[in-house]
Amino acid sequence: MLYLRNVSKSFRPDETILDDITFTIDKGEMAVLTGASGSGKSTILKLIYGEERPDRGELYLDKLNISAMKPSKIHRLRRKIGVVFQDFKLIPERNVWDNVALALEVVGKSRREISARVTELLLLVGLMQRKSYYPHQLSGGESQRVAIARALANHPLLILADEPSGNLDKENTAAVVGLLTQINHQGCSVLMATHNMELAAKLECRRLHLDSGKVTEAS
Amino acid sequence: MNYLWIILKETWRAVSFRPWSIIGSVITVFLAAAIAGAIAVTLLNSYGVIESIRMQTTVDVYLSPDIDSLGRESVRQALASNKDILGIAYISKDMAMFRMRQLFGPEMIRGLGANPLPESYEISLDPEILESNRFQELIDSIGSIPGVDDIGYVPDAAARLNTLFRVINIFGLSLWFLVIIACSYIIASTINVLVARRHATFYIMRLVGARAIFVRTPYLLVGFMISIIGFSMAVIMLNLGINYFSGHIVKIDFLTTLESICFIGGGGVIGLFGSNLALRKYGEL
Numbered sequence: 001m002l003y004l005r006n007v008s009k010s011f012r013p014d015e016t017i018l019d020d021i022t023f024t025i026d027k028g029e030m031a032v033l034t035g036a037s038g039s040g041k042s043t044i045l046k047l048i049y050g051e052e053r054p055d056r057g058e059l060y061l062d063k064l065n066i067s068a069m070k071p072s073k074i075h076r077l078r079r080k081i082g083v084v085f086q087d088f089k090l091i092p093e094r095n096v097w098d099n100v101a102l103a104l105e106v107v108g109k110s111r112r113e114i115s116a117r118v119t120e121l122l123l124l125v126g127l128m129q130r131k132s133y134y135p136h137q138l139s140g141g142e143s144q145r146v147a148i149a150r151a152l153a154n155h156p157l158l159i160l161a162d163e164p165s166g167n168l169d170k171e172n173t174a175a176v177v178g179l180l181t182q183i184n185h186q187g188c189s190v191l192m193a194t195h196n197m198e199l200a201a202k203l204e205c206r207r208l209h210l211d212s213g214k215v216t217e218a219s
Numbered sequence: 220m221n222y223l224w225i226i227l228k229e230t231w232r233a234v235s236f237r238p239w240s241i242i243g244s245v246i247t248v249f250l251a252a253a254i255a256g257a258i259a260v261t262l263l264n265s266y267g268v269i270e271s272i273r274m275q276t277t278v279d280v281y282l283s284p285d286i287d288s289l290g291r292e293s294v295r296q297a298l299a300s301n302k303d304i305l306g307i308a309y310i311s312k313d314m315a316m317f318r319m320r321q322l323f324g325p326e327m328i329r330g331l332g333a334n335p336l337p338e339s340y341e342i343s344l345d346p347e348i349l350e351s352n353r354f355q356e357l358i359d360s361i362g363s364i365p366g367v368d369d370i371g372y373v374p375d376a377a378a379r380l381n382t383l384f385r386v387i388n389i390f391g392l393s394l395w396f397l398v399i400i401a402c403s404y405i406i407a408s409t410i411n412v413l414v415a416r417r418h419a420t421f422y423i424m425r426l427v428g429a430r431a432i433f434v435r436t437p438y439l440l441v442g443f444m445i446s447i448i449g450f451s452m453a454v455i456m457l458n459l460g461i462n463y464f465s466g467h468i469v470k471i472d473f474l475t476t477l478e479s480i481c482f483i484g485g486g487g488v489i490g491l492f493g494s495n496l497a498l499r500k501y502g503e504l
Contacts, residue, residue: 049426072431079428091420093232106429108222150427 001027001189002048002158007057007067008213009043017043019213020057025158025191030184032200033193034218035210041193044210045160048191049081050074062157079107082151082159082188084180086166088143090135096122096146097131103153121149125179141172148179152188159183161192165199173199181205222433229437233413234444241445244409248402248449249456252486255398256450256457256474259482262391264472269384279310279371280340280361290366291338297364298342303357306343312336337368399489402449406442406493414438414497439494446490450483 002025009018017040025031035041046052047059050066059066064077090099100121104114122128125145135143144164151159161180165173177192177199184190184205194200200207207218234241280298282291291309298307310318315336320328342361348354362370414421421434454474461473474482 075425075428075430078426083426089419089423089426091423093236093420102424103427105225106424106427106433110221154428 001025001029001062002191003058003060004044004047005058007044007047007054007059009040009047009052009054016213018047018054021210021213021215022057023208023215025189027157028184028187028189030181030190030203030205031192031208032203032205033191033208033210033215034197034200035193035195037195039195039210040213041195041210042162044215045083045162045191045193048158048160049083050077075106079154080157082148082154082156084144084147084151084159084161084164086163088135088140088147088167090143090146090150092135095132095134096127096138099135099146100149100153103150107154117153118149121152124152125149139172140167140169141175144168144172144176145179148176148183152183156188158189158191161190163194164192165194165196177203226433226436226440230440230444233417233437233441236417237413240409240412241441244405244445245448245452247405248445248486248490249452251398251402251405252446252450252453253456255395255402256453256482258391258394258398259478260457260461260471260473262387263474263478265387266384267472269387276346277341277343278358278361280342280367281337281369281371282339283366283368284337286338286366294364294366295340298340298361301357301360303345303348303353304342305345308341310339310341312338315339339371402446402486402489403493403496406445406490407497409445410438410442410494410497411500413441435498438498439491442490442494442497443487444490446486446493447483450486454479454483 004024005022007018007021008016010016021044033041033044043052047054048061048066050069054067057067061077061080064080066077069077091102094102097118100118101114104117109117118131119128122131125148127142127145127149130138130142133142135146138146144167148159148164159180164176164180168176180190180192181203192203209216209218280294282294286294295307295309298304312334315338316328316334319336344357348357358370358372361367424434425431458473458479461471465471
């Protein structure tokens with residue numbers, strides 16, 4: 001489903017961030033991508049959701065050639081992917097309900113569809129009672145659950161989570177990772193990037209490790 | 220329908236995010252549009268005056284003192300056959316004297332004794348010929364008609380009118396150009412401020428799959444709205460002002476309904492242009 005072949009990326013001529021990496025993520029698979037801070041984990045995710053372009057190589061998601069995609073068509077890709085960030089990236093002037101609804105509004109869903117789907121997602125992440133709260137009124141764990149609900153809104157093929165537990169305590173980390181695992185069990189592929197080796201070791205899923213620009217399968 | 224509703228909602232969010240910036244922008248655009256409108260009214264009135272002067276430009280064809288009625292008719296026919304001559308009016312000696320009396324008063328005329336003024340034809344010309352180099356040719360050809368004694372005209376009147384017309388055109392268009400730039404800049408600055416403050420929001424919108432047009436449209440609408448309101452206010456204020464002056468001081472023609480609609484519509488286009496100018500800075504926003 002997700003396919004990276006011989007992908008390379010550098011931001012400066014003398015420094016290669018990603019060096020000829022190749023891996024795939026199958027439909028319904030969960031994988032954790034580990035590596036030190038600054039090793040290029042976020043760059044891989046950015047290449048997948050089309051914020052960066054590879055210098056060489058190809059990326060495909062469900063027959064979409066990401067590497068050849070024009071910037072004006074990038075919305076097609078992003079409607080197939082849900083992205084979760086360490087800093088949540090919620091819109092401060094929108095409440096919980098509206099933040100989740102945003103992902104459905106932008107694809108032109110009707111009000112009835114939006115209402116039904118947002119209710120479903122807020123029940124899934126356990127935030128129905130907080131639906132009219134604004135981001136500044138939420139805890140870190142709650143904010144991340146809103147971000148996950150938003151990422152799931154359009155039934156994505158793949159969830160990309162970039163250090164989703166980076167700003168959370170142990171309890172909330174467990175809750176968020178549990179939620180991602182639950183989502184994966186429902187058939188959605190998940191690729192989670194983290195520098196937290198302890199967290200990665202606890203997860204019962206495929207592990208990829210990024211070091212010196214190369215991705216290897218970790219045992 | 221839902222999409223339109225959401226875009227309108229986003230437009231409202233954009234407006235309510237910094238309402239004072241929007242109000243300030245509307246007022247500034249209104250002032251610039253009022254200047255543009257005043258220029259338009261001045262130009263239109265100037266064109267009217269110049270056009271009427273051009274239309275009233277006549278040439279006097281004086282007939283020989285010994286011409287008889289057949290000769291007079293022959294001159295009239297020769298003049299009538301020229302397509303550049305639009306109108307011919309016969310001025311008898313008595314009519315010429317009457318006009319002179321009107322012009323200088325009876326005291327001045329009394330000393331003249333017998334009427335020394337010649338009969339003449341007063342001809343009005345196609346305004347096009349006043350601006351072409353065929354004017355002198357026409358005068359020469361009229362002068363060669365048998366029975367024509369002399370021709371009275373102001374040789375450079377046409378050229379002077381032409382120059383005045385061009386100067387007013389250039390001046391008006393230059394001012395219009397400046398107003399368009401000023402309005403575009405004002406709107407672009409306002410949109411820039413709005414967008415800069417919400418840049419993170421746009422990033423998130425694009426991240427969840429919004430098309431660039433979905434993010435941009437509310438801001439294009441804000442720029443359009445600022446312009447439409449500013450230009451409409453200018454049309455209303457100018458109309459009120461001109462109505463007042465026309466009633467008390469001097470008659471001034473205002474823009475017609477169609478011209479007013481075009482003026483406001485043009486303002487809307489400037490608004491869209493200004494917004495687009497600001498949004499281009501953000502690339503694939």
